[in-house]
Amino acid sequence: MSIQAEGLEELRRALGATADRARDPREALEAEARALAALVDGAFAGNRSPDGRGWAPRKVVAVGRGRRARPRSDARSGRDLLERTGRLRDSIDARVEGDAIVVEASAPYAAYVHAARPFLPYEADGSPMTRGPAGEFFEAMPGRIAAWIVGEVRR
Secondary structure (H helix, E strand, C coil): CCCCCCCHHHHHHHHHHHHHHHHCCHHHHHHHHHHHHHHHHHHHHHCECCCCCECCCCCEECCCCCCCCEECCCCCCCCCCCCCCCHHHHCEEEEEECCEEEEEECCCCHHHHHHHCCCCCECCCCCECCCHHHHHHHHHHHHHHHHHHCCCCCC
16 A cells, blocks of 8 residues: 655745745845835934934024024925935935845945934944834844745745
């Protein structure tokens, strides 16, 4: 008596596809990079850090002799707190390098601004933020990538 196993070829194909995705998870990492960029964009739009803390308001400065003091924000342009020119926001790049996701701002003054009003999803020491939306994002990221590798998620 013998028992015939059915569906082995389909199983082999599925396991081969899983192994291929595990060897090259670039597609999943690129989706995560896009999501990180959206998180940073949301921070700018909400005048808050990616961990959800609001940014300190701008200091009030005098604009000239006999004029009333006004916030330093450029109300004429309608831009938010860190967007007087838009260069900082435009300099932010999220990309995949090997098996890593890199999120950085190339504006020469980015590090100074980030120290006072964090806009990237990293703490001052370079570690990922652990609280708020950024913390939730980083905590769930391995599960999302694993789901993509085993074929549970189509991106």
